[in-house]
Amino acid sequence: MTPTRSRRLQGALGAILAAAWIAAPAWADVGQIKVSKGRVTVDRKGKELVALVGMPLEAADILRTGADGSVGITMRDNSLLSAGPNSILSLERFEFDATTSDGRFDARLQRGTLAVVSGRIAKKSPQAMTVRTPSALLGVRGTEFVVSVDE
């Protein structure tokens, strides 16, 4: 390869990488709030945020719904989680490779009600997704289920 061609190729690759970088922010998030009714908050790094529809979510976020609240989220692997009133749901761990579907998703319902539709992570590996309750561990083979924790 001539130096000019090699430089041109590097330039082209650089442009592709730069474009991929620009596209990155949407992928840095673990999911997004799609539905939010009544009082819903997100605990993030010790701060309490009001959960608005469209808000991106991060790993370790804790969602809380009030007595009139409910919330629905779509994760990057297409998992859907939704919680009813008086619920506490933690997104403890979320890792996802969009190319291979390899990943790890651990959520925890401390209180309330939760509906789950599992996504690509659980489809790829039956060991890769769990939901914890205060006393049990749910291994998610797929696909739709509901969980409740009474206080």
Next chain:
Amino acid sequence: MSDAHRRALVGALIGALSALLAGCAGPKESVVLLPSPTGQDTAVLVTHGSRQVLLNQPYAGARIARLATEAYVTDAKEVQARYGTALAAQPLAPAQFTLFFIENKDELTEESSKIVDGIFAEIARRPVPDVLIIGHTDTVSNDALNDALSRQRAEVVRNAFVARGLAADKVTVIGRGKRELAVPTGDGVPEPRNRRVEILVR
């Protein structure tokens, strides 16, 4: 202590004891497997201490109390009564589309142009849509060209969507070259089904 006092005390004790027993036996946590609309394999393995219950039938449930885990069967009505609000908050399932391209070009085939209306209908159904546009090529030409072409195809779709009114910040564009063939082929094989852009509306 008078008889009346003794009776009252015994009554109170029995009351407290039965409340305690009810508290232990009553369901603290429950899990119910729902029908899988896609027909995909479905099951949840519930582990509580040393006990395990496998839920692998629709409406199979497990009640987890402090002293025991019991399997039970419920139905759609009970699930709706208990979980109706959580289920009503469930986001719309992601919708996937595939558009096909004319060989070596970034132009859609005629049939694929017609699918675009359906994609916009899906986007319009969602209050906060995010749209993933992922370009692919067949195995004709080298990686650098295919990476650029696949991205270019995805960008053509993005630009067309933005021109039609989709907000650019709702779109993520990815070019995957020939890494994920829909139809596996050897190198240098023109294959229309691999020259595609996948669109995921969430």
